[in-house]
Amino acid sequence: MSDTGPGRAPDVALVLVTHSATLARGCAEVAEQMAPDVRILAVGGNPDGGIGTDTEAVRAALVQVIAEGLGAVVLTDLGSAVMAAELAVELLAPEAAARVRVVDGPFVEGAVAAAVAAQIGAALDEVAEVARGLAAVAPPPDGPANPPPDGPAVHSAAVTLRNPLGLHARPAAVLARMVAGFDAEVRVNGVNAASMLELMKLGASGGRELTVTATGPAAEQAVGAVVAAISAGFGEA
Amino acid sequence: MTVVLDVDWAIAWVRLTAVEVAARRDELVELDRQIGDGDHGENLDRGFRAVVARLDALEEPPTTVGEVLRLVATTVMSTVGGAAGALYGTAYLSASRVTAVPVLDSSGTVGLLEAALDGVVRRGKARVGEKTMVDAWSPAVEAARRAAGRAGLRPAELLVVAAEAAEAGAVATDPLMATKGRASYLGERSRGHRDPGAVSSALIVRAAASAAGVG
Numbered sequence: 001m002s003d004t005g006p007g008r009a010p011d012v013a014l015v016l017v018t019h020s021a022t023l024a025r026g027c028a029e030v031a032e033q034m035a036p037d038v039r040i041l042a043v044g045g046n047p048d049g050g051i052g053t054d055t056e057a058v059r060a061a062l063v064q065v066i067a068e069g070l071g072a073v074v075l076t077d078l079g080s081a082v083m084a085a086e087l088a089v090e091l092l093a094p095e096a097a098a099r100v101r102v103v104d105g106p107f108v109e110g111a112v113a114a115a116v117a118a119q120i121g122a123a124l125d126e127v128a129e130v131a132r133g134l135a136a137v138a139p140p141p142d143g144p145a146n147p148p149p150d151g152p153a154v155h156s157a158a159v160t161l162r163n164p165l166g167l168h169a170r171p172a173a174v175l176a177r178m179v180a181g182f183d184a185e186v187r188v189n190g191v192n193a194a195s196m197l198e199l200m201k202l203g204a205s206g207g208r209e210l211t212v213t214a215t216g217p218a219a220e221q222a223v224g225a226v227v228a229a230i231s232a233g234f235g236e237a
Numbered sequence: 238m239t240v241v242l243d244v245d246w247a248i249a250w251v252r253l254t255a256v257e258v259a260a261r262r263d264e265l266v267e268l269d270r271q272i273g274d275g276d277h278g279e280n281l282d283r284g285f286r287a288v289v290a291r292l293d294a295l296e297e298p299p300t301t302v303g304e305v306l307r308l309v310a311t312t313v314m315s316t317v318g319g320a321a322g323a324l325y326g327t328a329y330l331s332a333s334r335v336t337a338v339p340v341l342d343s344s345g346t347v348g349l350l351e352a353a354l355d356g357v358v359r360r361g362k363a364r365v366g367e368k369t370m371v372d373a374w375s376p377a378v379e380a381a382r383r384a385a386g387r388a389g390l391r392p393a394e395l396l397v398v399a400a401e402a403a404e405a406g407a408v409a410t411d412p413l414m415a416t417k418g419r420a421s422y423l424g425e426r427s428r429g430h431r432d433p434g435a436v437s438s439a440l441i442v443r444a445a446a447s448a449a450g451v452g
Protein backbone atom coordinates (compact mmCIF):
# COMPACT_ATOMS: atom_id res chain seq x y z
CA MET A 1 0.00 0.00 0.00
CA SER A 2 1.27 3.40 -0.86
CA ASP A 3 0.65 6.18 1.57
CA THR A 4 -1.65 8.82 0.21
CA GLY A 5 -0.23 12.08 1.31
CA PRO A 6 -2.26 15.25 1.17
CA GLY A 7 -3.36 16.09 -2.34
CA ARG A 8 -2.63 12.67 -3.75
CA ALA A 9 -5.72 11.31 -5.46
CA PRO A 10 -6.51 7.58 -5.34
CA ASP A 11 -5.41 5.84 -8.51
CA VAL A 12 -8.07 3.16 -8.60
CA ALA A 13 -11.60 3.92 -9.80
CA LEU A 14 -14.73 1.84 -9.34
CA VAL A 15 -17.18 1.09 -12.13
CA LEU A 16 -20.52 -0.17 -10.85
CA VAL A 17 -22.46 -2.20 -13.41
CA THR A 18 -26.07 -3.02 -12.61
CA HIS A 19 -29.35 -3.86 -14.31
CA SER A 20 -30.91 -0.64 -13.03
CA ALA A 21 -29.51 2.88 -13.36
CA THR A 22 -31.00 3.77 -9.98
CA LEU A 23 -29.29 0.85 -8.28
CA ALA A 24 -25.86 1.75 -9.65
CA ARG A 25 -26.29 5.44 -8.79
CA GLY A 26 -27.52 4.69 -5.27
CA CYS A 27 -24.64 2.36 -4.52
CA ALA A 28 -22.20 4.94 -5.88
CA GLU A 29 -23.68 7.54 -3.53
CA VAL A 30 -23.15 5.33 -0.51
CA ALA A 31 -19.59 4.50 -1.52
CA GLU A 32 -18.77 8.12 -2.39
CA GLN A 33 -19.81 9.22 1.05
CA MET A 34 -17.17 6.96 2.58
CA ALA A 35 -14.53 7.60 -0.05
CA PRO A 36 -14.98 11.13 -1.36
CA ASP A 37 -11.84 11.22 -3.50
CA VAL A 38 -12.41 7.97 -5.34
CA ARG A 39 -13.70 8.13 -8.90
CA ILE A 40 -16.88 6.04 -9.02
CA LEU A 41 -18.82 5.56 -12.23
CA ALA A 42 -22.35 4.15 -12.19
CA VAL A 43 -23.38 2.24 -15.31
CA GLY A 44 -26.87 0.85 -14.93
CA GLY A 45 -29.70 -0.18 -17.21
CA ASN A 46 -29.99 -0.80 -20.92
CA PRO A 47 -29.50 1.90 -23.56
CA ASP A 48 -33.20 2.78 -23.45
CA GLY A 49 -33.08 3.39 -19.72
CA GLY A 50 -34.88 0.14 -18.95
CA ILE A 51 -33.73 -2.82 -16.90
CA GLY A 52 -30.68 -4.47 -18.42
CA THR A 53 -27.02 -3.97 -19.07
CA ASP A 54 -25.18 -2.10 -21.81
CA THR A 55 -21.78 -3.47 -22.71
CA GLU A 56 -20.94 -0.44 -24.81
CA ALA A 57 -21.63 1.90 -21.90
CA VAL A 58 -19.40 -0.23 -19.65
CA ARG A 59 -16.65 -0.16 -22.25
CA ALA A 60 -16.96 3.62 -22.57
CA ALA A 61 -16.74 4.04 -18.79
CA LEU A 62 -13.60 1.90 -18.67
CA VAL A 63 -12.00 3.80 -21.53
CA GLN A 64 -12.76 7.02 -19.70
CA VAL A 65 -11.18 6.09 -16.36
CA ILE A 66 -8.17 4.50 -18.04
CA ALA A 67 -7.68 7.69 -20.07
CA GLU A 68 -7.60 9.50 -16.73
CA GLY A 69 -4.64 7.34 -15.75
CA LEU A 70 -6.61 5.19 -13.30
CA GLY A 71 -7.03 1.47 -12.88
CA ALA A 72 -10.59 0.19 -12.60
CA VAL A 73 -12.32 -2.36 -10.40
CA VAL A 74 -15.69 -3.36 -11.84
CA LEU A 75 -18.42 -4.57 -9.50
CA THR A 76 -21.64 -6.12 -10.76
CA ASP A 77 -25.08 -6.93 -9.43
CA LEU A 78 -26.23 -10.10 -11.25
CA GLY A 79 -24.82 -12.79 -13.51
CA SER A 80 -25.43 -11.16 -16.85
CA ALA A 81 -23.87 -7.91 -15.63
CA VAL A 82 -20.70 -9.92 -14.99
CA MET A 83 -20.87 -11.15 -18.56
CA ALA A 84 -21.38 -7.65 -19.93
CA ALA A 85 -18.43 -6.40 -17.88
CA GLU A 86 -16.17 -9.24 -18.98
CA LEU A 87 -17.09 -8.66 -22.61
CA ALA A 88 -16.44 -4.92 -22.23
CA VAL A 89 -12.95 -5.74 -20.96
CA GLU A 90 -12.40 -8.11 -23.86
CA LEU A 91 -13.08 -5.20 -26.21
CA LEU A 92 -10.30 -3.08 -24.73
CA ALA A 93 -6.74 -2.98 -25.98
CA PRO A 94 -4.59 -5.45 -24.00
CA GLU A 95 -2.69 -2.72 -22.14
CA ALA A 96 -5.99 -1.15 -21.09
CA ALA A 97 -7.55 -4.47 -20.17
CA ALA A 98 -4.56 -5.14 -17.92
CA ARG A 99 -5.67 -2.23 -15.77
CA VAL A 100 -9.18 -3.58 -15.14
CA ARG A 101 -10.37 -6.17 -12.63
CA VAL A 102 -13.90 -7.55 -12.85
CA VAL A 103 -15.05 -8.70 -9.44
CA ASP A 104 -17.93 -11.05 -8.76
CA GLY A 105 -18.59 -10.32 -5.11
CA PRO A 106 -21.18 -8.77 -2.81
CA PHE A 107 -22.31 -5.64 -4.60
CA VAL A 108 -23.00 -2.96 -2.00
CA GLU A 109 -20.62 -4.23 0.67
CA GLY A 110 -17.94 -4.90 -1.90
CA ALA A 111 -18.32 -1.44 -3.42
CA VAL A 112 -18.10 0.31 -0.08
CA ALA A 113 -15.11 -1.71 1.08
CA ALA A 114 -13.34 -1.32 -2.26
CA ALA A 115 -14.00 2.41 -2.31
CA VAL A 116 -12.50 2.82 1.15
CA ALA A 117 -9.50 0.70 0.20
CA ALA A 118 -8.98 2.88 -2.88
CA GLN A 119 -9.41 5.99 -0.78
CA ILE A 120 -6.58 4.99 1.54
CA GLY A 121 -4.30 4.34 -1.39
CA ALA A 122 -4.54 0.61 -2.05
CA ALA A 123 -3.28 -0.55 -5.44
CA LEU A 124 -5.48 -2.09 -8.13
CA ASP A 125 -5.12 -5.73 -7.11
CA GLU A 126 -5.53 -4.87 -3.45
CA VAL A 127 -8.77 -3.00 -4.12
CA ALA A 128 -10.02 -5.91 -6.22
CA GLU A 129 -9.09 -8.29 -3.43
CA VAL A 130 -11.00 -6.23 -0.90
CA ALA A 131 -14.06 -6.16 -3.17
CA ARG A 132 -13.84 -9.88 -3.83
CA GLY A 133 -12.50 -11.10 -0.52
CA LEU A 134 -15.49 -10.08 1.50
CA ALA A 135 -17.46 -12.80 -0.17
CA ALA A 136 -15.15 -15.35 1.38
CA VAL A 137 -15.19 -13.91 4.87
CA ALA A 138 -17.26 -16.25 6.95
CA PRO A 139 -19.14 -14.83 9.89
CA PRO A 140 -16.95 -15.21 12.96
CA PRO A 141 -17.66 -18.13 15.26
CA ASP A 142 -18.96 -17.33 18.71
CA GLY A 143 -16.21 -15.44 20.43
CA PRO A 144 -12.51 -15.81 19.79
CA ALA A 145 -11.37 -19.01 18.18
CA ASN A 146 -10.06 -21.56 20.63
CA PRO A 147 -6.35 -22.10 20.14
CA PRO A 148 -5.21 -25.69 19.92
CA PRO A 149 -4.26 -27.05 23.39
CA ASP A 150 -0.55 -27.10 22.70
CA GLY A 151 -0.63 -24.07 20.37
CA PRO A 152 0.73 -20.63 21.04
CA ALA A 153 -0.81 -18.65 23.83
CA VAL A 154 -3.58 -16.15 23.29
CA HIS A 155 -2.35 -12.60 23.64
CA SER A 156 -4.94 -10.15 24.75
CA ALA A 157 -5.27 -6.49 25.67
CA ALA A 158 -8.02 -3.99 26.33
CA VAL A 159 -7.98 -0.56 24.75
CA THR A 160 -10.38 2.36 24.59
CA LEU A 161 -11.42 3.88 21.26
CA ARG A 162 -10.33 7.49 21.35
CA ASN A 163 -11.51 8.99 18.09
CA PRO A 164 -15.09 10.24 18.39
CA LEU A 165 -16.41 8.40 15.32
CA GLY A 166 -14.97 5.07 16.43
CA LEU A 167 -14.45 2.19 14.01
CA HIS A 168 -15.98 3.73 10.91
CA ALA A 169 -14.85 2.77 7.44
CA ARG A 170 -11.42 4.36 7.34
CA PRO A 171 -10.09 3.14 10.70
CA ALA A 172 -11.62 -0.26 10.03
CA ALA A 173 -9.75 -0.42 6.74
CA VAL A 174 -6.54 0.72 8.43
CA LEU A 175 -6.83 -1.96 11.10
CA ALA A 176 -7.77 -4.70 8.66
CA ARG A 177 -4.78 -3.92 6.48
CA MET A 178 -2.45 -3.67 9.45
CA VAL A 179 -3.58 -7.02 10.82
CA ALA A 180 -3.06 -8.66 7.45
CA GLY A 181 0.63 -7.82 7.75
CA PHE A 182 1.14 -10.03 10.83
CA ASP A 183 1.48 -13.78 10.99
CA ALA A 184 -1.31 -13.96 13.52
CA GLU A 185 -5.05 -14.39 13.78
CA VAL A 186 -6.35 -11.25 15.38
CA ARG A 187 -9.82 -10.60 16.73
CA VAL A 188 -11.40 -7.42 18.05
CA ASN A 189 -14.36 -8.09 20.33
CA GLY A 190 -14.52 -11.54 18.83
CA VAL A 191 -14.68 -10.60 15.16
CA ASN A 192 -11.99 -11.22 12.58
CA ALA A 193 -9.88 -8.06 12.56
CA ALA A 194 -8.62 -8.82 9.05
CA SER A 195 -12.12 -8.08 7.76
CA MET A 196 -12.88 -4.42 7.45
CA LEU A 197 -16.55 -5.20 7.16
CA GLU A 198 -16.65 -7.28 10.33
CA LEU A 199 -14.93 -4.46 12.20
CA MET A 200 -17.44 -1.92 10.88
CA LYS A 201 -20.32 -4.18 11.91
CA LEU A 202 -19.19 -3.87 15.55
CA GLY A 203 -20.57 -0.36 15.40
CA ALA A 204 -17.98 0.62 18.00
CA SER A 205 -18.09 4.35 18.67
CA GLY A 206 -15.68 6.62 20.53
CA GLY A 207 -15.14 5.87 24.20
CA ARG A 208 -15.95 2.18 23.90
CA GLU A 209 -13.52 -0.34 25.32
CA LEU A 210 -12.39 -3.03 22.90
CA THR A 211 -10.74 -6.36 23.57
CA VAL A 212 -7.98 -7.31 21.16
CA THR A 213 -6.92 -10.96 21.09
CA ALA A 214 -4.48 -12.77 18.87
CA THR A 215 -2.96 -16.19 18.33
CA GLY A 216 -0.09 -17.22 16.12
CA PRO A 217 3.65 -16.59 15.91
CA ALA A 218 3.32 -12.79 15.75
CA ALA A 219 0.37 -12.55 18.12
CA GLU A 220 2.10 -10.34 20.65
CA GLN A 221 3.36 -7.84 18.08
CA ALA A 222 -0.03 -7.77 16.33
CA VAL A 223 -1.86 -6.98 19.56
CA GLY A 224 0.69 -4.28 20.32
CA ALA A 225 0.30 -2.66 16.91
CA VAL A 226 -3.50 -2.75 17.00
CA VAL A 227 -3.60 -1.30 20.51
CA ALA A 228 -1.19 1.44 19.50
CA ALA A 229 -3.25 2.39 16.44
CA ILE A 230 -6.49 2.47 18.40
CA SER A 231 -4.87 4.41 21.26
CA ALA A 232 -3.57 6.96 18.78
CA GLY A 233 -7.12 7.57 17.58
CA PHE A 234 -6.18 6.81 13.99
CA GLY A 235 -4.96 10.36 13.74
CA GLU A 236 -8.52 11.61 14.11
CA ALA A 237 -8.69 12.24 17.79
CA MET B 238 -27.08 -22.85 -56.22
CA THR B 239 -24.17 -22.87 -53.87
CA VAL B 240 -22.40 -19.66 -53.18
CA VAL B 241 -18.92 -19.24 -51.77
CA LEU B 242 -18.70 -18.08 -48.18
CA ASP B 243 -17.52 -14.57 -48.87
CA VAL B 244 -18.36 -11.11 -47.60
CA ASP B 245 -21.63 -11.01 -49.53
CA TRP B 246 -22.59 -14.32 -47.97
CA ALA B 247 -21.79 -12.95 -44.51
CA ILE B 248 -24.00 -9.94 -45.12
CA ALA B 249 -26.78 -12.15 -46.48
CA TRP B 250 -26.42 -14.40 -43.41
CA VAL B 251 -26.86 -11.49 -41.06
CA ARG B 252 -29.83 -10.05 -42.96
CA LEU B 253 -31.48 -13.46 -43.15
CA THR B 254 -30.94 -13.93 -39.42
CA ALA B 255 -32.76 -10.66 -38.82
CA VAL B 256 -35.67 -11.78 -41.02
CA GLU B 257 -35.88 -15.16 -39.29
CA VAL B 258 -35.66 -13.68 -35.80
CA ALA B 259 -38.50 -11.29 -36.65
CA ALA B 260 -40.56 -14.13 -38.10
CA ARG B 261 -40.03 -16.35 -35.06
CA ARG B 262 -40.09 -13.59 -32.48
CA ASP B 263 -43.30 -14.75 -30.82
CA GLU B 264 -42.11 -18.36 -30.71
CA LEU B 265 -38.93 -17.28 -28.90
CA VAL B 266 -40.92 -15.06 -26.57
CA GLU B 267 -43.20 -17.95 -25.69
CA LEU B 268 -40.29 -20.37 -25.08
CA ASP B 269 -38.59 -17.82 -22.86
CA ARG B 270 -41.81 -17.06 -21.00
CA GLN B 271 -41.96 -20.72 -19.95
CA ILE B 272 -38.52 -20.94 -18.38
CA GLY B 273 -37.03 -17.44 -18.47
CA ASP B 274 -38.19 -13.87 -18.31
CA GLY B 275 -39.93 -13.81 -21.67
CA ASP B 276 -37.83 -11.21 -23.40
CA HIS B 277 -35.51 -13.31 -25.57
CA GLY B 278 -37.51 -12.88 -28.80
CA GLU B 279 -38.06 -9.18 -28.30
CA ASN B 280 -34.45 -8.52 -27.38
CA LEU B 281 -32.99 -10.48 -30.29
CA ASP B 282 -35.42 -8.85 -32.69
CA ARG B 283 -34.44 -5.40 -31.49
CA GLY B 284 -30.76 -6.31 -31.74
CA PHE B 285 -30.85 -7.68 -35.27
CA ARG B 286 -32.99 -4.79 -36.48
CA ALA B 287 -30.21 -2.54 -35.20
CA VAL B 288 -27.62 -4.70 -36.98
CA VAL B 289 -29.46 -4.33 -40.29
CA ALA B 290 -29.78 -0.58 -39.77
CA ARG B 291 -26.05 -0.32 -39.23
CA LEU B 292 -25.32 -2.48 -42.27
CA ASP B 293 -27.55 -0.21 -44.35
CA ALA B 294 -25.75 2.85 -43.07
CA LEU B 295 -22.23 1.62 -43.87
CA GLU B 296 -20.43 3.97 -46.20
CA GLU B 297 -17.57 1.61 -47.02
CA PRO B 298 -18.54 -1.97 -47.83
CA PRO B 299 -16.81 -4.53 -45.57
CA THR B 300 -13.93 -6.42 -47.16
CA THR B 301 -13.75 -9.44 -44.87
CA VAL B 302 -16.22 -11.82 -43.28
CA GLY B 303 -14.74 -10.82 -39.93
CA GLU B 304 -15.67 -7.16 -40.39
CA VAL B 305 -19.32 -8.11 -40.87
CA LEU B 306 -19.28 -10.35 -37.80
CA ARG B 307 -17.60 -7.68 -35.71
CA LEU B 308 -20.32 -5.22 -36.64
CA VAL B 309 -22.88 -7.77 -35.44
CA ALA B 310 -20.93 -8.28 -32.22
CA THR B 311 -20.65 -4.62 -31.29
CA THR B 312 -24.29 -3.98 -32.16
CA VAL B 313 -25.92 -6.89 -30.35
CA MET B 314 -23.84 -6.40 -27.22
CA SER B 315 -25.37 -2.98 -26.68
CA THR B 316 -28.85 -3.56 -28.07
CA VAL B 317 -29.86 -7.09 -27.08
CA GLY B 318 -29.02 -6.64 -23.42
CA GLY B 319 -28.81 -9.20 -20.65
CA ALA B 320 -27.04 -12.51 -20.87
CA ALA B 321 -28.06 -13.11 -24.49
CA GLY B 322 -26.47 -9.82 -25.57
CA ALA B 323 -23.20 -10.64 -23.85
CA LEU B 324 -23.21 -14.25 -25.06
CA TYR B 325 -23.98 -13.49 -28.70
CA GLY B 326 -21.73 -10.44 -28.57
CA THR B 327 -18.85 -12.64 -27.47
CA ALA B 328 -19.71 -15.38 -29.96
CA TYR B 329 -19.71 -13.00 -32.93
CA LEU B 330 -16.64 -11.20 -31.64
CA SER B 331 -14.73 -14.48 -31.32
CA ALA B 332 -15.88 -15.58 -34.74
CA SER B 333 -14.84 -12.23 -36.23
CA ARG B 334 -11.30 -12.73 -34.99
CA VAL B 335 -10.76 -15.93 -36.97
CA THR B 336 -12.47 -14.76 -40.14
CA ALA B 337 -10.40 -11.77 -41.24
CA VAL B 338 -10.45 -13.11 -44.80
CA PRO B 339 -12.49 -12.35 -47.93
CA VAL B 340 -13.57 -15.99 -48.40
CA LEU B 341 -13.85 -18.93 -46.01
CA ASP B 342 -12.55 -22.35 -46.96
CA SER B 343 -13.59 -25.55 -45.19
CA SER B 344 -11.28 -25.14 -42.24
CA GLY B 345 -12.22 -21.48 -42.01
CA THR B 346 -15.88 -22.45 -41.85
CA VAL B 347 -15.28 -24.93 -39.06
CA GLY B 348 -13.06 -22.32 -37.39
CA LEU B 349 -15.89 -19.77 -37.41
CA LEU B 350 -18.24 -22.21 -35.68
CA GLU B 351 -15.56 -23.27 -33.20
CA ALA B 352 -14.81 -19.67 -32.31
CA ALA B 353 -18.49 -18.91 -31.78
CA LEU B 354 -18.81 -21.90 -29.45
CA ASP B 355 -15.64 -20.88 -27.62
CA GLY B 356 -17.08 -17.42 -27.10
CA VAL B 357 -20.35 -18.71 -25.69
CA VAL B 358 -18.50 -21.08 -23.36
CA ARG B 359 -15.96 -18.47 -22.26
CA ARG B 360 -18.67 -15.96 -21.38
CA GLY B 361 -21.37 -18.22 -19.99
CA LYS B 362 -19.18 -20.95 -18.49
CA ALA B 363 -21.80 -23.54 -19.38
CA ARG B 364 -21.11 -27.06 -20.53
CA VAL B 365 -23.00 -29.46 -22.77
CA GLY B 366 -26.18 -30.74 -21.12
CA GLU B 367 -26.96 -27.68 -19.02
CA LYS B 368 -29.85 -26.57 -21.28
CA THR B 369 -28.17 -23.56 -22.84
CA MET B 370 -26.95 -22.22 -26.19
CA VAL B 371 -23.98 -24.57 -25.83
CA ASP B 372 -26.32 -27.50 -26.51
CA ALA B 373 -26.88 -26.18 -30.03
CA TRP B 374 -23.41 -24.82 -30.82
CA SER B 375 -21.47 -27.81 -29.55
CA PRO B 376 -23.12 -30.46 -31.77
CA ALA B 377 -22.95 -28.01 -34.68
CA VAL B 378 -19.18 -27.74 -34.27
CA GLU B 379 -18.72 -31.48 -33.88
CA ALA B 380 -20.81 -32.24 -36.95
CA ALA B 381 -18.99 -29.65 -39.06
CA ARG B 382 -15.61 -31.00 -37.94
CA ARG B 383 -16.56 -34.54 -38.86
CA ALA B 384 -18.01 -33.46 -42.19
CA ALA B 385 -14.93 -31.42 -43.03
CA GLY B 386 -12.94 -34.64 -42.83
CA ARG B 387 -15.02 -36.17 -45.58
CA ALA B 388 -13.94 -35.59 -49.16
CA GLY B 389 -15.95 -33.51 -51.54
CA LEU B 390 -18.00 -31.43 -49.11
CA ARG B 391 -17.85 -27.73 -49.80
CA PRO B 392 -17.78 -25.05 -47.07
CA ALA B 393 -21.44 -24.18 -47.63
CA GLU B 394 -22.42 -27.81 -47.20
CA LEU B 395 -20.65 -27.95 -43.86
CA LEU B 396 -23.08 -25.29 -42.72
CA VAL B 397 -26.05 -27.49 -43.62
CA VAL B 398 -24.62 -30.34 -41.56
CA ALA B 399 -23.97 -27.90 -38.70
CA ALA B 400 -27.49 -26.46 -38.89
CA GLU B 401 -29.07 -29.91 -38.72
CA ALA B 402 -26.96 -30.79 -35.69
CA ALA B 403 -27.76 -27.48 -33.99
CA GLU B 404 -31.48 -27.99 -34.54
CA ALA B 405 -31.31 -31.53 -33.19
CA GLY B 406 -29.32 -30.20 -30.23
CA ALA B 407 -31.98 -27.59 -29.50
CA VAL B 408 -34.75 -30.22 -29.60
CA ALA B 409 -32.67 -32.40 -27.30
CA THR B 410 -32.76 -29.70 -24.60
CA ASP B 411 -36.45 -30.51 -23.94
CA PRO B 412 -35.92 -33.11 -21.21
CA LEU B 413 -32.86 -31.45 -19.68
CA MET B 414 -32.88 -29.68 -16.34
CA ALA B 415 -31.36 -26.22 -16.53
CA THR B 416 -28.37 -25.70 -14.26
CA LYS B 417 -27.10 -22.44 -15.77
CA GLY B 418 -28.79 -19.17 -16.48
CA ARG B 419 -32.18 -17.84 -15.49
CA ALA B 420 -33.95 -21.15 -16.13
CA SER B 421 -31.83 -22.82 -13.45
CA TYR B 422 -33.94 -21.04 -10.81
CA LEU B 423 -36.77 -23.35 -11.87
CA GLY B 424 -34.80 -26.54 -11.22
CA GLU B 425 -36.84 -29.63 -12.08
CA ARG B 426 -39.64 -27.50 -13.50
CA SER B 427 -37.35 -26.48 -16.35
CA ARG B 428 -37.71 -30.00 -17.79
CA GLY B 429 -40.13 -30.39 -20.68
CA HIS B 430 -39.35 -27.01 -22.19
CA ARG B 431 -37.02 -26.20 -25.06
CA ASP B 432 -34.22 -23.79 -24.29
CA PRO B 433 -34.83 -20.50 -26.12
CA GLY B 434 -31.10 -19.76 -26.42
CA ALA B 435 -30.48 -23.12 -28.06
CA VAL B 436 -33.37 -22.46 -30.44
CA SER B 437 -32.10 -19.02 -31.44
CA SER B 438 -28.59 -20.44 -31.83
CA ALA B 439 -29.88 -23.11 -34.20
CA LEU B 440 -31.79 -20.41 -36.08
CA ILE B 441 -28.55 -18.48 -36.58
CA VAL B 442 -26.64 -21.53 -37.88
CA ARG B 443 -29.53 -22.43 -40.17
CA ALA B 444 -29.55 -18.90 -41.56
CA ALA B 445 -25.85 -19.27 -42.34
CA ALA B 446 -26.62 -22.33 -44.45
CA SER B 447 -29.67 -20.76 -46.10
CA ALA B 448 -27.72 -17.64 -46.99
CA ALA B 449 -25.30 -19.92 -48.84
CA GLY B 450 -28.23 -21.23 -50.85
CA VAL B 451 -27.98 -24.74 -49.53
CA GLY B 452 -30.10 -24.90 -46.40
